[in-house]
Amino acid sequence: MEILDKLLNVALLVATLRTTAPILLVALGGSFTTKAGIFNIGLEGQMLVGAFFAVLGSIWSGSALIGVACGVVAALVFALAFAVLVVSFRANEVVVGLALNILAGGMTISLMKAIFGTRGSIVGQKIVGLPKVQIPGARDLLGSWAPLVSGYTPMVYVAFVAVPFLVLFYKRTRLGLYIRVVGEKPEAAEALGISITRVRYTASLLCGLLAGLAGAHLSLGYITMFTENMSSGRGFMAVAILIFSAGDPLKVLAGCLLFGFADAFSLRLQTFGFPSYLILAVPYLVALVALFALSYRSRPRIIRETLESMKKMLSVETKPAETGNNLPR
Amino acid sequence: ANGKVSVAAISGYFAQGFGVSIVNGLNKAKDEFGVDLKLVDTGNRALDYEEQFANLAKGGQYDLIFVMGWELVDALQKASAAYPDQRFVFIDGVLDSDKMIYANFAEEQGSFVAGALAGMIENKGSAFDKIGDGKSIGFVGGRDIPVIRNFLGGYEQGSRYAAPDVKVNSVFAGTFDDPAKGSELAQALYGQGTDIVYNVAGPTGEGVMQASAAVDKYSIGVDVDMCASAPGNVLASMLKRGDIAVYSLIKDEVEGRKVTPGTRTFDLASGGVEVKICDDIAPSIPADVTAKLDEIKKGIADGSIKVERHK
Amino acid sequence: MSDTSPAKRQETTSPAENAVELIDITKRFGAFVANERVNLRVKRGEIHAIIGENGAGKTTLMNILFGLLQPDEGRIVLNGRETIVTDPATAIDAGLGMVHQHFKLVPSLSVADNVFLGMEIRRNGLIDQAAQIEKTRELSERFGLKVEPQERVSLLSVGIEQRIEILKVLARGARTIILDEPTAVLTPQESRELFQTLRGFVADGMTVIFISHHLEEVMEVSDTVTVLRHGKHVATRPTAELTKDDLVRMMVGRNVSFDRRRRTKTAGEVVLDVKNLWARDERRLPALRDASFTVRAGEIVGIAGVAGNGQTELAEVLAGLRPASHGSAMLKGRDLTALTPAAIRDAGFAHVPGDRMVRGVDGSASISSNLLMGRQFKAPWSRNGVLDWDGVAKQAVEMIKRFDIRARGPEDTVKRLSGGNIQKVVLAREFTNDADFLLIDQPTRGVDIGAQESIHDEIMRQRAAGRAVLVISVQLDELLTLADRILVMFNGRIMGEVEGDSADSERIGMMMAGLNASAASEVAA
Amino acid sequence: MSDGLRAFYGQIIALAIALALGALIIVLIDESPINVFMTLVRGAFGDQSKIAGTLLQTTPILICGIAACIGLRGGMFNVGIEGQLFLGGFAAAWVGFALPLPAGLHMVVGMAAAVLAGAAWVAIPAYFRARYNTNEVVSTILSNYVAVLLTSYFTIFLFKRPGGWSETPPILPTAYLPELFSFSRLNWGLIIGLALAFFVAWFFRQTAKGYSISMVGSAPKFAEYGGIDVKRQGFLVLLASGAVGGLAGGVETLGIHHRFMEGFAPGFGFDGLIAALLANGSPIITIFTALFFGALRNGSLLLETDTSASREIITVIQALIILSVSAQVLMKRRGDSTAGERRWKF
Numbered sequence A: 001m002e003i004l005d006k007l008l009n010v011a012l013l014v015a016t017l018r019t020t021a022p023i024l025l026v027a028l029g030g031s032f033t034t035k036a037g038i039f040n041i042g043l044e045g046q047m048l049v050g051a052f053f054a055v056l057g058s059i060w061s062g063s064a065l066i067g068v069a070c071g072v073v074a075a076l077v078f079a080l081a082f083a084v085l086v087v088s089f090r091a092n093e094v095v096v097g098l099a100l101n102i103l104a105g106g107m108t109i110s111l112m113k114a115i116f117g118t119r120g121s122i123v124g125q126k127i128v129g130l131p132k133v134q135i136p137g138a139r140d141l142l143g144s145w146a147p148l149v150s151g152y153t154p155m156v157y158v159a160f161v162a163v164p165f166l167v168l169f170y171k172r173t174r175l176g177l178y179i180r181v182v183g184e185k186p187e188a189a190e191a192l193g194i195s196i197t198r199v200r201y202t203a204s205l206l207c208g209l210l211a212g213l214a215g216a217h218l219s220l221g222y223i224t225m226f227t228e229n230m231s232s233g234r235g236f237m238a239v240a241i242l243i244f245s246a247g248d249p250l251k252v253l254a255g256c257l258l259f260g261f262a263d264a265f266s267l268r269l270q271t272f273g274f275p276s277y278l279i280l281a282v283p284y285l286v287a288l289v290a291l292f293a294l295s296y297r298s299r300p301r302i303i304r305e306t307l308e309s310m311k312k313m314l315s316v317e318t319k320p321a322e323t324g325n326n327l328p329r
Numbered sequence B: 001a002n003g004k005v006s007v008a009a010i011s012g013y014f015a016q017g018f019g020v021s022i023v024n025g026l027n028k029a030k031d032e033f034g035v036d037l038k039l040v041d042t043g044n045r046a047l048d049y050e051e052q053f054a055n056l057a058k059g060g061q062y063d064l065i066f067v068m069g070w071e072l073v074d075a076l077q078k079a080s081a082a083y084p085d086q087r088f089v090f091i092d093g094v095l096d097s098d099k100m101i102y103a104n105f106a107e108e109q110g111s112f113v114a115g116a117l118a119g120m121i122e123n124k125g126s127a128f129d130k131i132g133d134g135k136s137i138g139f140v141g142g143r144d145i146p147v148i149r150n151f152l153g154g155y156e157q158g159s160r161y162a163a164p165d166v167k168v169n170s171v172f173a174g175t176f177d178d179p180a181k182g183s184e185l186a187q188a189l190y191g192q193g194t195d196i197v198y199n200v201a202g203p204t205g206e207g208v209m210q211a212s213a214a215v216d217k218y219s220i221g222v223d224v225d226m227c228a229s230a231p232g233n234v235l236a237s238m239l240k241r242g243d244i245a246v247y248s249l250i251k252d253e254v255e256g257r258k259v260t261p262g263t264r265t266f267d268l269a270s271g272g273v274e275v276k277i278c279d280d281i282a283p284s285i286p287a288d289v290t291a292k293l294d295e296i297k298k299g300i301a302d303g304s305i306k307v308e309r310h311k
Numbered sequence C: 001m002s003d004t005s006p007a008k009r010q011e012t013t014s015p016a017e018n019a020v021e022l023i024d025i026t027k028r029f030g031a032f033v034a035n036e037r038v039n040l041r042v043k044r045g046e047i048h049a050i051i052g053e054n055g056a057g058k059t060t061l062m063n064i065l066f067g068l069l070q071p072d073e074g075r076i077v078l079n080g081r082e083t084i085v086t087d088p089a090t091a092i093d094a095g096l097g098m099v100h101q102h103f104k105l106v107p108s109l110s111v112a113d114n115v116f117l118g119m120e121i122r123r124n125g126l127i128d129q130a131a132q133i134e135k136t137r138e139l140s141e142r143f144g145l146k147v148e149p150q151e152r153v154s155l156l157s158v159g160i161e162q163r164i165e166i167l168k169v170l171a172r173g174a175r176t177i178i179l180d181e182p183t184a185v186l187t188p189q190e191s192r193e194l195f196q197t198l199r200g201f202v203a204d205g206m207t208v209i210f211i212s213h214h215l216e217e218v219m220e221v222s223d224t225v226t227v228l229r230h231g232k233h234v235a236t237r238p239t240a241e242l243t244k245d246d247l248v249r250m251m252v253g254r255n256v257s258f259d260r261r262r263r264t265k266t267a268g269e270v271v272l273d274v275k276n277l278w279a280r281d282e283r284r285l286p287a288l289r290d291a292s293f294t295v296r297a298g299e300i301v302g303i304a305g306v307a308g309n310g311q312t313e314l315a316e317v318l319a320g321l322r323p324a325s326h327g328s329a330m331l332k333g334r335d336l337t338a339l340t341p342a343a344i345r346d347a348g349f350a351h352v353p354g355d356r357m358v359r360g361v362d363g364s365a366s367i368s369s370n371l372l373m374g375r376q377f378k379a380p381w382s383r384n385g386v387l388d389w390d391g392v393a394k395q396a397v398e399m400i401k402r403f404d405i406r407a408r409g410p411e412d413t414v415k416r417l418s419g420g421n422i423q424k425v426v427l428a429r430e431f432t433n434d435a436d437f438l439l440i441d442q443p444t445r446g447v448d449i450g451a452q453e454s455i456h457d458e459i460m461r462q463r464a465a466g467r468a469v470l471v472i473s474v475q476l477d478e479l480l481t482l483a484d485r486i487l488v489m490f491n492g493r494i495m496g497e498v499e500g501d502s503a504d505s506e507r508i509g510m511m512m513a514g515l516n517a518s519a520a521s522e523v524a525a
Numbered sequence D: 001m002s003d004g005l006r007a008f009y010g011q012i013i014a015l016a017i018a019l020a021l022g023a024l025i026i027v028l029i030d031e032s033p034i035n036v037f038m039t040l041v042r043g044a045f046g047d048q049s050k051i052a053g054t055l056l057q058t059t060p061i062l063i064c065g066i067a068a069c070i071g072l073r074g075g076m077f078n079v080g081i082e083g084q085l086f087l088g089g090f091a092a093a094w095v096g097f098a099l100p101l102p103a104g105l106h107m108v109v110g111m112a113a114a115v116l117a118g119a120a121w122v123a124i125p126a127y128f129r130a131r132y133n134t135n136e137v138v139s140t141i142l143s144n145y146v147a148v149l150l151t152s153y154f155t156i157f158l159f160k161r162p163g164g165w166s167e168t169p170p171i172l173p174t175a176y177l178p179e180l181f182s183f184s185r186l187n188w189g190l191i192i193g194l195a196l197a198f199f200v201a202w203f204f205r206q207t208a209k210g211y212s213i214s215m216v217g218s219a220p221k222f223a224e225y226g227g228i229d230v231k232r233q234g235f236l237v238l239l240a241s242g243a244v245g246g247l248a249g250g251v252e253t254l255g256i257h258h259r260f261m262e263g264f265a266p267g268f269g270f271d272g273l274i275a276a277l278l279a280n281g282s283p284i285i286t287i288f289t290a291l292f293f294g295a296l297r298n299g300s301l302l303l304e305t306d307t308s309a310s311r312e313i314i315t316v317i318q319a320l321i322i323l324s325v326s327a328q329v330l331m332k333r334r335g336d337s338t339a340g341e342r343r344w345k346f
C-alpha cells in the first residue's frame, strides 16, 4: 500500500504530462504529414535541429522566444528539404526521412564544434530558457493538485491546447480538409483542382513547425541545454504513435499519454530495485501490448461474433413480413 | 615525429563527462607545448574499431596514442601486437599486456567521499537547508554498465561508512544522451524524499543538475566541475582528472622523460580524483562534516579504509 | 474523311455556337499513340455521345479536354476562346465539369463536403457546414438528384455516388458536362433517371458529352455521335441519321449481332448446389440471406439485381473470399464454405471477379504474370516449384491472340491497358482453367461492343463444353442474351427465378425493385 | 532516351550534386575537396586490405538489406531488422560460448540459432500483422528498443564475462565463421550474403512460391482471389525477413567479434533498409547499394585519420549523397498526374 502511495500520486501525473508534452508536440506535427499521406520518419531529425538552433538562438539573442523561433525556422528548413525531395522529386520517403535524421545528427555536432569548439553539450548561463507559467489562482483552487495545471513551461500548454485546435482544423478549415483529402483520395483532390503538391508542401511545413517547437521545448523548456542526439528516439516513438492513430489528433493524444505514463511510471518503478534494462523496456512493451490488444479487440472472437450476428439477424428478420424464408437455426 | 611531439587520442566518448576532461587536457597540452594533436572519434560500431586503429598506428607518426573506452580493448590489443613500436596509453583501466601505458583512475575512491558527504549532509535532516525528514540519498547512472557500477559501489560504501542509516536509491537512465530523462529520473527520486542525488550520466546527468535547481534540492556532479550548472543546488563535484592525466603524460614526453610502459594511478592520494565542494556551498558545510571528510580521505590514502572496486 | 464537311460548315458559324472544340489533338504514351489528330466539335445545348472500342482513346481525349493530361499537339477552344487547359481548375473556370469513369469521391466525407470540396463555403474562416448542407439540398432539389447531404459517402451505393459527382459538377456552375461511361454501373431504372436529368440540363441550355458502350442509350438520348477508332476520329454525325448497325460498323469495322443466344435444354447433372446460404457484409449486417439455387452442367444461370443487393457477397462466399455465416454451397459434393480459395479452385472453380482492378489483376505486373495467377504451382507452368517463364510467355502470346487483347505483348503492364482489355486478361485466365464451374461477375462491365460479343461467344463456348456457368450482371440485357435461367436478387434475397426464353424485363425489373415473384407477375400482367 | 538510361543519368547527376555540396562543406572546413575525395577512395579501395575492409563493412549492410528486400517484396515493411540483428547476434554468441560442439557443427548450430532468434523475435509482430492486420512498422520499431535493452540485460546481468567489459565470454574457436584471407577479418559472411542475394533474387523471379509472395506484396486482394493464403504468406515473409536479420547478427558475432557486446552494431538495420529501398527491393541491386555504403564507411574511417575532416562532417556528406541519390527527378515524366503514385498506407 505504501508502495502504491509512493507510486501513484499527483507527482506521477505531473511527470506524465511533462514526459508526454515533447512527444505530443512532435507527433501532432507528424499528424499533418500522416493525414496528407506522407510517411515522415524524419521527425527525429527535425526535432533535433529544432532543439539545437533554439539553444543557439537563445544564446545569441538572449531571448528564449527568439530561440524558439530559430529552432522552428531550422526545423522548417529540414521540412522543406523533405518536401522537395519527397513531393517534387518523388524520392522514397523512408530513405529521405532516415537520411535527414543522419544529417541532423552530423550537422548539429559539426556546428557545435565549429561554434563552441567542443563536442558534447552546450550548457550554461548564457542559454535563456523558457520561464515556467504559473497559473494565477491555481493553488487556491486546486490545493495540492495545482501542479497538475500550473508551473509548466509554455510549450507543454501549447502541446495540449493544440489537440482541440487540430481537431477543429481537420474538421472545419479548408486546409485541414484538403490535407485529409489529399491523404485519403489524392485523385479526388486533383480532379477538383486542389494542388496535391501544394497541400503536401504545406503539410510538411506545418509538421516542421510543430517538430521545431517540440525540439525547442526539449532544449529550452524541459531542460535548458543541448546535447548530441538529445531527441533520443522521441521522434521514432511519435512515428509509431502516428501510424497506429492514423494521425487523428485525439488518438495521437491518447497514444502519447499512454507512452508518457508508462515512461513516468517505469522510472519510478526503478527506485524499487528492478533491473534497469528491463524497466526501461516497459514503455515500449506497454505500447506494443496496447497495439496488439487494440487490433485484437477490433476483431471480435468467433463465438461473440456469431452470437451477435445471430441476434442482428433475428432483429432484422422479425420486422418485415417477407416471403416465407426460415431463419437459420 | 621530427622533433615535435605528436599525439593522438581515440575514443567514442569525447562528448561525455570524462571524455570532455580528457579533451580539455589534450588541448591544454597542445596549446602549451605546441604538440600535434589528432582526435579520432570511433563512433559506436564495433566493426570500425580495428580499421581505425590500423589507420592511426600504421604511419607511426604518433608518439603516443591515448585510448579511452573499454569496448576498444580488443582492437587495442590487436593493434598493440601488430605495431609493437607504437606506444598506446590506455585510460581508465589496466590490461594484461605489459607493453602499454595505463592511466588508471580510482573513481570508486572519489565516489566514496561523495557518498560520505551526501550521507552526512542527509543525516543533518531539516537542520540543514533543503534537506527533508527522509533518510535517503540518490544516484542516477547513465547506462547500467560496470564502470558506472563502480561509481555507485564507491558511493554506497562511502554513505554506509559515514551515515549507516541513510539509504541509497539508485536508478539508471539507460542512455548518456537524454538530459530530459535525467531530469525526470531525478525528479522522481526527489519526489520520493531523496534530498541529494549524485549523477554519473554524462549529458543525461546535466538534466539531474537542472532538476535539483527546479525542485530546490541538492545534486552532486561528476567528472568535471559542475557547480555552475545549478548554483546553490550543487553540493560538490567528484572530479575525475583525465585532463591532469593526459597533460602530465604529454608534459613528461615533451620534456624528454619518455613515457614508458607501466601503470600510473590517479587516485585520491595523487589528486587524480577529488571531491570539490562548490564554493557557494562550502561555507555552510558544518565543521564536523569537513573534519570527517578529511579523516576519510586520509584513511583511503593510507589504506586504512578499503574501497572495493566493482567486478 | 467523313468529318470534314460538318467541320467546315461549323467554322463559318459564330464561334460561340460550339461549347467545345478540340482541334488536331495528338497524345502519345511513349511510342504508343492514344489520340492521333483527333477533332471534336460539340455544339452548345446538345447531348454529344462519344463511342469507340476499348482503348480507342475516349477517356484520354476527355482527360486532355479537362486538363488532366497535356496533349502533345493540338489546340483546345472553349466557348470560342482558345484555351490552354493546364489543369482541371482552368477547365472548371471555363465552365467544364467532368464525371469520371471511376468516381473521385472522398469516402470519409459527407455528401455536402464532397459536393463543395474545392469551393467550400466559409464563415469566419471556418467551413460553414450548415450552409453547405443547405446548398446541397437546394441543388439536389433543383436538378432532381436526390441525395441526403449529411450522409457519409462510404455508406452509399454507386448510383447515389454518381448523383453526387453530378452535383459536384453542377455546384461549380458547369455549363458543359462530361460523363465517362456514366451508366456502366447503373441499373436500367437508374440509367433512365440519369438520362432524364441530362435532358433537363440540355433544356436549360447546358451541354452534355458522354462516353458509352451501350448503343441503345446512345441512340436514345444523344443528338450527335462521334466515333473514335484506334485513337483516330472516324466520324461525327447527328444521331438521327444513323442506325445502331451503322455505329457498330464505324466502331469495329464489321457487323455484330445482338440477338438472344440459342438456348439448349440439355442441362446435365447439378454441379453447384447452394442451400440456405447466409453471409454478412463489412458492417457485419446480413448481406446475403438464405440463398438457395442450383447450377447444372451445360447451363448458364444469370443473377440479376441492382448493384449492392448481395451479389458481390454471394460471389465472394462461393469463391471462399468471405465466410458464410450459415448454409452450404456444394460443388460436386464438396462444400465450398469450408474450403480455402485455393482448395475451391482445385475443386474446379473459376471466377471472374466483379471488381477487376482490385481482385482480378495486379495492375503493376505484366500480362504474363497476371495470366499465371492460380496455376503457378501446377505443371506445365512450374516444375518442382520452379517457374517456366518462357512457357508462360508463350502461352500468354496465345491468349492475347485468342482473346484479342490489345496489347504490345505479354510483357506489357496490365494497368496500361484499357478497361475492356484488362477484363479480357481476366477472362483469358479463368476460361482456360478447365474448371467445371465458372462464376462470372459482370462479364462485360466497361467492355466495348465488339469485345462484348467475343466475350459472350466465349461464355457460350464454355457452356457448350459442358461447364456450369453462373453469370452475375447488373445489365439485364446481357442476362437476357445469355442466361438459361435468371435469378433476381434484392436486399440479399433471391426474389424469384425466370426462364431465359420467357423472361421479360418488366417483370424482372419489378423483382429487382423488391417485389417478390408472384407479386411482380401480377403487376407486370 | 530509354527509361533505364534516363535513370542512370539521373543518378549520375544526383551524385554530382551531392559531391558538389560535399565539396562546398569541405572547403568550409579548410580542406581540399580533391584531397578529401582521393582519401575517401584510397580508404575504400586503396589496397587489398582496404578493399577487404570495404567488403567487411558491406557484409552486414548487404545481409540486412536482403532482409529488408524480402519484406518489401512481400509487402511487409520490416523496420525491426536492427532488433533481429541484436537477438541473432546474441543467440549465436550464446551457442558459441555456452554449448561446446565439434568444429564445423558448432558454427552451423550458432548460425542456425541466429536465424531462429531473428525469426522468433519478429514472430509476434508477424503473427499480429497476419492475423489482425496490426501495422508491422509500429510493432517492429517498438520491438527494436526492447531487443537492444533485452540483449544488454542478458549480456550484463546474466552472461557477463568476468572481469570484462559489457560483453559475453568469448566464443569457442570451433564456432568461428572461417576467414577468407589472412590479411583481413573478412569472412564467409560475405559469401553468405552474396549467395543469399542471388538466391533471393532467383527465388522471387523463378519460383512459384516467390511469385506468390510477390503477388501478395503488390496486389494482396488479387493474390487472395488467386488462391494464395495471404495471411500465411505475410507471416512467413516477415519471419524470413527476421531470420535473415538474425543471420546478419550471427555473421557479425561468429565472424568478427567472436563474442556479443552490448550495443555493438547500432544502425546496420537502418543502413540495410536504406540500401534496399534505394535498390527498390531488388536483392541484386542491393549488393551494389550496400557496397556503395560499405565503401563510404570504410573510406570515411581513413578520412578521419588522414585529413582534418571529422566524423560528423563525413556523416553529413554521406547523408547528402543518400538524399540526392534518392531523388528520382529525372526518372519520371513530368506534367502528368501525380495522384496515382504509390503512397504508404496507414
Ligand SMILES: Nc1ncnc2c1ncn2[C@@H]1O[C@H](COP(=O)(O)OP(=O)(O)OP(=O)(O)O)[C@@H](O)[C@H]1O
Binding pocket: A174, A175, A178, A193, A194, A195, A196, A198, A199, A202, C125
Ligand atoms: N487549390 C488549392 N490547392 C492546394 N491548396 C490550396 C488550394 N486552395 C487553397 N489551398 C490551401 O488552403 C489554405 C487556405 O486557403 P485560402 O484560400 O482559404 O487562404 P486564405 O484566403 O488566406 O484564407 P482565408 O480566406 O480563410 O483568410 C491555404 O493554405 C492554401 O494553401
Ligand SMILES: Nc1ncnc2c1ncn2[C@@H]1O[C@H](COP(=O)(O)OP(=O)(O)OP(=O)(O)O)[C@@H](O)[C@H]1O
Binding pocket: C029, C032, C033, C034, C052, C053, C054, C055, C056, C057, C058, C059, C060, C061, C416, C417, C418, C419, C420, C421, C446, C448
Ligand atoms: N498513362 C498511360 N500510359 C500508357 N498508355 C496509356 C495511358 N493511359 C492510356 N493509355 C493507353 O491509351 C489507349 C487509350 O486509352 P483510353 O483509356 O483513352 O481508352 P478508352 O477509349 O477510354 O477505352 P475504354 O472504353 O476501355 O475505357 C489505351 O490503349 C491505353 O492502354
Ligand SMILES: [Mg+2]
Binding pocket: C058, C059, C060, C101, C180, C419
Ligand atoms: Mg475509358
Ligand SMILES: [Mg+2]
Binding pocket: C101, C181, C418, C419, C420, C446, C447
Ligand atoms: Mg472504359
